Amino acid sequence: MLTVDFEKLGLNEGDRLLDLGCGAGRHTFAALRLGAEVVALDQNVDDLRGVEEMVGAMAEEGEIKPPSGPVTMVGDAHALPFEDGHFDSVIAAEILEHIPDDSTVISEIARVTRPGGRVAVTVPRRWTEQICWLLSDDYHNVEGGHVRIYRGSVLIETLERAGLVLSASHHAHALHSPYWWLKCAVGVERENVATRAYHRMLVWDMMQRPWLTQMTERVLNPVLGKSLVLYFDKP
Numbered sequence: 001m002l003t004v005d006f007e008k009l010g011l012n013e014g015d016r017l018l019d020l021g022c023g024a025g026r027h028t029f030a031a032l033r034l035g036a037e038v039v040a041l042d043q044n045v046d047d048l049r050g051v052e053e054m055v056g057a058m059a060e061e062g063e064i065k066p067p068s069g070p071v072t073m074v075g076d077a078h079a080l081p082f083e084d085g086h087f088d089s090v091i092a093a094e095i096l097e098h099i100p101d102d103s104t105v106i107s108e109i110a111r112v113t114r115p116g117g118r119v120a121v122t123v124p125r126r127w128t129e130q131i132c133w134l135l136s137d138d139y140h141n142v143e144g145g146h147v148r149i150y151r152g153s154v155l156i157e158t159l160e161r162a163g164l165v166l167s168a169s170h171h172a173h174a175l176h177s178p179y180w181w182l183k184c185a186v187g188v189e190r191e192n193v194a195t196r197a198y199h200r201m202l203v204w205d206m207m208q209r210p211w212l213t214q215m216t217e218r219v220l221n222p223v224l225g226k227s228l229v230l231y232f233d234k235p
Contacts, residue, residue: 089120
């Protein structure tokens with residue numbers, strides 16, 4: 001399930017990509033399939049171990065060109081261990097809402113992107129996220145949870161102050177918004193018939209990609225999309 005549209009990101013074969021806060025590696029895997037050279041950076045060692053194992057399996061199956069070295073890296077987004085302009089593209093998907101000092105991280109993202117490069121940033125959409133916070137404190141008030149709800153215009157201003165220029169935007173994952181409202185209403189650590197059934201539908205949709213749900217989500221994304229996706233150029 002990708003949040004970033006790689007066509008809008010303009011990722012090409014051989015490009016150097018930083019997947020910042022890569023998590024389980026969904027964008028890393030897609031970028032590797034496109035032939036990019038990826039650094040998947042995170043602080044979660046267990047997640048990174050799983051990403052590296054999957055990259056190895058993909059290489060063995062011939063899905064990707066075998067990387068010349070480790071793809072993953074443990075690192076701090078506040079002080080990225082790369083030279084200025086090192087990457088052609090940077091993805092920061094669903095991480096800034098977890099970071100108290102987001103301005104420093106945004107400055108680092110801009111610094112390591114080369115002039116002419118592109119950045120994709122995704123965060124939870126404001127009004128859909130507000131409903132989750134209203135329904136459940138446990139949704140966000142946990143270690144490593146969400147520390148803020150972004151207003152899109154404010155986030156754009158912050159990124160532009162760092163020297164980036166907005167080039168495109170859209171919303172994603174409309175089918176996921178009602179699921180999380182349901183989870184928050186029931187209790188994020190609980191399950192019932194409705195949450196289990198909805199989750200099975202989401203998994204089926206991701207695996208089978210049927211025409212009906214794919215079209216429904218595309219139609220609903222502008223109104224109901226759970227994620228705000230922003231693309232920026234670095235002049």
